[in-house]
Amino acid sequence: MKNSIFSLLLLLPLLASCVERQVYIVHFREHSEEKTLHEIEETHHSYLFSVKKTEEEARASLLYSYKHSINGFAALLTTDEASKLSEMEEVVSVYQSDPKKYSLQTTRSWEFVGLQEGIHTKLKKEDLLLRARYGQDVIVGVLDSGLWPESKSFSDEGMGPIPKSWKGVCQTGQAFTLSNCNKKVIGARYYLKGYEAIYGPLNTTLDCRSPRDWDGHGSHTSSIVGGQRVPNVSFIGGFARGTASGGAPLARLAMYKACWAIPYQGKELGNTCFEEDLLAAIDDAVADGVHVLSISVVTSTPYPYDQDGIAKAALQSIKKEIVVACSAGNLGPVLETLSNPAPWMITVAASSVDRAFVASVMLGNGEEIEGHTLTTYKLKRKMYPLVYAAQVVNPDVPKNAAGQCLPGSLSPEKTKGKIVMCLRGQGTRIGKGEEVKRAGGSGFILGNNPANGAEIQDDTHVLPATDVNSDNAIKILEYINSAKNPMGYITPARTKIHYKPAPFMASFSSRGPSTISPGILKPDITAPGLNILAAWSEASSPTKKASDHRVVQYNLDSGTSMSCPHVAAAAALIKSIHPHWSSAAIRSALMTSATMTNNKGRLITDALGNPADPFQFGSGHFRPTMAADPGLVYDASYTDYLLFLCGSRLDTMDPSFKCPKNPPSPNNLNYPSLSIPKLNGIVTVERTVTNVGGPKSVYFASVKPPLGFSVKVSPPILVFNKVGEKKKFTITVEATSESASTIGKDEYAFGWYTWTDGIHHVRSPMAVSLA
Ligand SMILES: *[C@@H]1O[C@H](CO)[C@@H](O)[C@H](O)[C@H]1NC(C)=O
Numbered sequence: 001m002k003n004s005i006f007s008l009l010l011l012l013p014l015l016a017s018c019v020e021r022q023v024y025i026v027h028f029r030e031h032s033e034e035k036t037l038h039e040i041e042e043t044h045h046s047y048l049f050s051v052k053k054t055e056e057e058a059r060a061s062l063l064y065s066y067k068h069s070i071n072g073f074a075a076l077l078t079t080d081e082a083s084k085l086s087e088m089e090e091v092v093s094v095y096q097s098d099p100k101k102y103s104l105q106t107t108r109s110w111e112f113v114g115l116q117e118g119i120h121t122k123l124k125k126e127d128l129l130l131r132a133r134y135g136q137d138v139i140v141g142v143l144d145s146g147l148w149p150e151s152k153s154f155s156d157e158g159m160g161p162i163p164k165s166w167k168g169v170c171q172t173g174q175a176f177t178l179s180n181c182n183k184k185v186i187g188a189r190y191y192l193k194g195y196e197a198i199y200g201p202l203n204t205t206l207d208c209r210s211p212r213d214w215d216g217h218g219s220h221t222s223s224i225v226g227g228q229r230v231p232n233v234s235f236i237g238g239f240a241r242g243t244a245s246g247g248a249p250l251a252r253l254a255m256y257k258a259c260w261a262i263p264y265q266g267k268e269l270g271n272t273c274f275e276e277d278l279l280a281a282i283d284d285a286v287a288d289g290v291h292v293l294s295i296s297v298v299t300s301t302p303y304p305y306d307q308d309g310i311a312k313a314a315l316q317s318i319k320k321e322i323v324v325a326c327s328a329g330n331l332g333p334v335l336e337t338l339s340n341p342a343p344w345m346i347t348v349a350a351s352s353v354d355r356a357f358v359a360s361v362m363l364g365n366g367e368e369i370e371g372h373t374l375t376t377y378k379l380k381r382k383m384y385p386l387v388y389a390a391q392v393v394n395p396d397v398p399k400n401a402a403g404q405c406l407p408g409s410l411s412p413e414k415t416k417g418k419i420v421m422c423l424r425g426q427g428t429r430i431g432k433g434e435e436v437k438r439a440g441g442s443g444f445i446l447g448n449n450p451a452n453g454a455e456i457q458d459d460t461h462v463l464p465a466t467d468v469n470s471d472n473a474i475k476i477l478e479y480i481n482s483a484k485n486p487m488g489y490i491t492p493a494r495t496k497i498h499y500k501p502a503p504f505m506a507s508f509s510s511r512g513p514s515t516i517s518p519g520i521l522k523p524d525i526t527a528p529g530l531n532i533l534a535a536w537s538e539a540s541s542p543t544k545k546a547s548d549h550r551v552v553q554y555n556l557d558s559g560t561s562m563s564c565p566h567v568a569a570a571a572a573l574i575k576s577i578h579p580h581w582s583s584a585a586i587r588s589a590l591m592t593s594a595t596m597t598n599n600k601g602r603l604i605t606d607a608l609g610n611p612a613d614p615f616q617f618g619s620g621h622f623r624p625t626m627a628a629d630p631g632l633v634y635d636a637s638y639t640d641y642l643l644f645l646c647g648s649r650l651d652t653m654d655p656s657f658k659c660p661k662n663p664p665s666p667n668n669l670n671y672p673s674l675s676i677p678k679l680n681g682i683v684t685v686e687r688t689v690t691n692v693g694g695p696k697s698v699y700f701a702s703v704k705p706p707l708g709f710s711v712k713v714s715p716p717i718l719v720f721n722k723v724g725e726k727k728k729f730t731i732t733v734e735a736t737s738e739s740a741s742t743i744g745k746d747e748y749a750f751g752w753y754t755w756t757d758g759i760h761h762v763r764s765p766m767a768v769s770l771a
């Protein structure tokens with residue numbers, strides 16, 4: 001998963017040589033008067049015609065005309081034509097589509113969420129599902145690599161008629177007929193004009209020219225949001241056996257396939273999604289009538305909103321109160337790597353669940369060391385010679401690569417019949433096991449290096465194997481160094497639940513602060529994204545490698561791609577219970593009810609066991625049942641987001657809206673969290689909460705100020721007399737005299753403020769740094 005963002009770089013020289021016209025995305029101001037779709041398209045044509053020689057050429061060069069998500073088009077243009085267009089007054093932006101900009105980034109996860117909530121509430125997950133009618137009135141659009149319609153997760157058993165509001169279609173194509181849509185998969189479309197403009201016609205052995213998933217990713221994410229309950233499924237070898245179920249098991253799904261295999265590159269190295277194809281997909285999704293969008297697509301680096309198609313299109317979808325959930329990205333643990341930072345979307349980080357696949361290493365000295373694996377291979381019951389890879393490499397292998405088990409590095413003579421321990425770092429995890437097997441090793445231990453800490457992505461190694469955390473890797477190395485005849489054994493793996501601590505943050509989960517809008521605290525929330533079991537494409541193996549011929553209906557996968565649909569599902573359930581809530585109200589409910597505590601009752605940690613912070617988990621781990629009854633919400637409208645853009649000195653892209661002379665500071669966007677970068681002395685921000693709980697209620701403020709700051713909430717008591725009533729309050733943050741000595745420059749301190757009426761705890765995290 002992590003590689004996908006980088007993989008495209010290899011292709012650039014190939015692209016540069018064969019194209020002279022490039023795909024450009026041209027974005028106009030929003031249409032101020034009512035125009036028919038035909039009129040909008042004709043306007044787009046006339047602009048194109050004004051820079052092209054002939055009408056025919058203009059029509060042929062147009063890939064997409066966008067009407068619902070943004071007002072604009074994608075077309076093949078020369079640099080000259082592009083620059084002429086960019087000089088026109090009505091044009092907001094013209095930029096070249098960048099093929100390396102976007103890429104895609106799953107039984108236990110839902111039970112775990114229910115369990116987590118059980119500590120704090122009498123409500124059960126089942127009550128939530130019943131109240132939400134299992135999500136059956138809600139339509140979730142998924143932008144991804146397609147889906148495998150034959151999967152039991154996408155059966156429509158027991159589902160009522162398709163909602164009358166639905167205007168979408170079932171687009172047929174290669175290996176995809178009308179019968180592949182049903183009352184569960186109510187829509188399916190695909191978009192590849194942008195892809196084909198660069199890569200040429202799709203190679204139909206590589207991917208499927210239809211909404212069918214040839215990869216696995218799209219089946220996985222869409223079954224996490226809205227897959228049916230399928231009992232007794234498991235991964236190969238019986239791992240993770242249980243009921244597979246989407247978070248909203250009766251929600252309707254609409255697949256918008258806009259992500260494709262990359263030619264001349266293995267599927268395991270990732271896929272690509274072209275901006276113009278994504279825009280066309282969101283354009284249709286908005287017009288089709290989806291309620292929630294789940295977008296597990298990220299940019300390679302953070303892009304400003306006006307250069308990020310997903311952000312622009314999502315802003316327009318707010319007019320229809322569509323909830324947009326997006327992945328934070330898989331570029332952690334480095335700070336400021338976060339993708340999808342716009343305040344009108346929900347940005348989702350990834351964390352672990354309380355399930356582990358445990359296989360221990362037994363050392364010759366009797367010590368048992370815990371490891372994790374999904375391999376189905378087992379050793380004979382006896383002790384084997386145990387070596388560190390560097391002891392059995394070929395003589396020509398450089399010292400710094402000696403423990404890495406890179407292809408061809410191990411000496412078969414020295415390796416045969418032994419258990420070999422390799423370290424993570426260079427090369428692929430599965431590939432290291434393949435090398436041990438090639439050299440005749442009997443077993444394989446993959447040790448984390450210190451940077452990986454305790455995070456293990458359970459691998460399906462090709463021989464008996466187990467993965468150990470960095471502390472355990474050191475223990476094994478010490479044993480190998482000290483014993484005369486080091487010996488070892490790897491026990492067969494078994495599934496262990498109620499594993500502690502959980503959740504912890506996945507180290508790959510991208511971190512804040514947001515470089516685009518440091519005044520908005522991102523990510524917003526975290527949800528399960530490590531070793532999640534969900535539906536898969538039967539055209540792809542569990543490792544996606546061409547050499548792997550296994551076919552699975554369910555597969556384990558990791559990434560913020562998997563956590564995003566968890567939150568989309570929770571949003572769908574809340575939408576079902578509260579159909580008139582705005583997109584912002586639903587996000588607020590999810591955020592303010594999230595927890596920062598793990599199943600040991602302590603602060604959620606990172607993969608190394610250190611306390612995590614809001615730049616990793618946002619408001620915390622989501623709790624859908626609590627979110628259905630949040631007490632208060634922080635609401636925001638389309639206009640509020642435009643005011644936020646005015647205050648951030650950014651183009652609102654909407655001519656019918658004039659920015660006020662003194663727009664509010666971006667901090668005053670009515671967001672359920674607070675970020676104050678570079679605080680100079682003292683600042684006061686404003687918030688408004690809406691009562692969505694009992695008609696008569698009294699809320700009290702409590703504060704945990706960030707170290708080195710004082711925080712005052714005013715007034716400290718809010719009295720509500722009816723549902724829907726709004727109350728304003730202010731938060732004043734001031735640097736104390738010690739602040740400079742407690743936090744360094746560019747360092748953030750974290751705290752929170754909470755409104756409580758004794759039943760609801762409406763918590764907002766805050767992050768503050770000094771000027
Ligand atoms: C299409 O992809 C297959 C599988 O990777 C490959 O063998 C074949 O050569 C490709 N065809 C073309 C026309 O590139």
Ligand SMILES: *[C@@H]1O[C@H](CO)[C@@H](O)[C@H](O)[C@H]1NC(C)=O
Nearest residue numbers: 231232233234237238241242
């Ligand atoms: C679950 O499936 C396994 C293997 O397919 C089978 O052996 C087992 O009896 C099934 N369990 C139930 C409860 O159906």
